[in-house]
Amino acid sequence: MATERFHTPADVGVPAVSAETMRRVDRVAVDEVGIELRQMMENAGRTLAAHVFEVDSDSALVVAGNGGNGGGGLACARHLANHDVDVSLVLDREPEELTGAAAHQYRILERMGITAGVGSGAVSGAESVSVVVDALIGYGLTGRVRDPAAALIRAVNGRGAPVVSLDVPSGIDATTGDKLGVAVDPSRTVTLALPKTGLRGRSEPLFLADIGIPRTVYRRLDIEYVNPFGRAWWVKLAS
Ligand SMILES: NC(=O)C1=CN([C@@H]2O[C@H](COP(=O)(O)OP(=O)(O)OC[C@H]3O[C@@H](n4cnc5c(N)ncnc54)[C@H](O)[C@@H]3O)[C@@H](O)[C@H]2O)[C@H](O)CC1
Ligand SMILES: [K+]
Secondary structure (H helix, E strand, C coil), X not given: CCCCEEECCCCCEEECECHHHHHHHHHHHHHXXXXXXXXXXXXXXXXXXXXXXXXXXXXXXXXXXXXXHHHHHHHHHHHHHHCCCEEEEEECCCHHHCCHHHHHHHHHHHHCCCCEEECHHHXXXXXXXXXXXXXXXXCCCCCXXXXXXXXXHHHHHHHCCCEEEECCCCCECCCCCCECCCCCCCCEEEEECCCEHHHCXXXXXXXXXXXXXXXXXXXXXXXXXXXXXXXXXXXXXXX
16 A cells, blocks of 8 residues: 655655554654653654744643643643743643653643643633643544543533644544544644644644654654655644
8 A cells, every 4th residue: 555645835745654653653763762752752842832832822721631642741831831821731630640751741840830620620610721732642542532531622622712732633543533432623733753644634734743753763664754844843734
């Protein structure tokens, strides 16, 4: 099967990958090349913050889950706060239940004096939200969206504020593009490293963020890759 490609404004073709292939890319980057997950996450969070600035920079609500997607959102929350954005935070679980990279990122925010609300009521009740960051679920979605994430997604859509989704709109299967029950309806999506096949044909603008993965990673996996970014840190993509 021919590789599906997205295109940059300069007409560079970028291969689209499934969640499974993206996971392999991450694994090679970490295990064979020695790039730590937190390094990639820092780049993701910073670029995501830059996109929030482009949409509106007064006040942001970051909605985060407990995986790599949530970790990137929490890193973004830190960058936003450092740049004087009024940030509020909502998690899909109690902070004590966070694990791994998401727990690490959250602990830093706590020390900065930023603490999270939990659940859909905290999304609906948050005051002055000019933009929402959707970092609930990325390519790690497994099956139909369950509560509390499902209720959080409905509450995010119900706010009517512009939404910037990280990697994949939460609730959309990264590989197939299927809506697994309920999904965030973003005003833009910022996907990481390579576009996911499930993002093809979506109506919101799609951006690809450079999270620092060198081309040797793609070469090791026989993924045909030409630098799509030029000298920039992100690029718009068309499918
Ligand atoms: N190279 C890269 O692209 C990098 C991507 N990163 C980000 O990491 C995520 C993938 O991380 P992972 O931990 O594998 O999974 P997610 O965060 O996407 O999902 C886990 C999260 O979602 C909840 N969840 C999963 N399925 C369901 C469901 N059916 N119902 C309800 N909730 C669900 C689960 O409980 C967790 O909270 C990728 O998308 C990128 O954003 C890395 O940060 C850097 C490298
Ligand atoms: K997301």
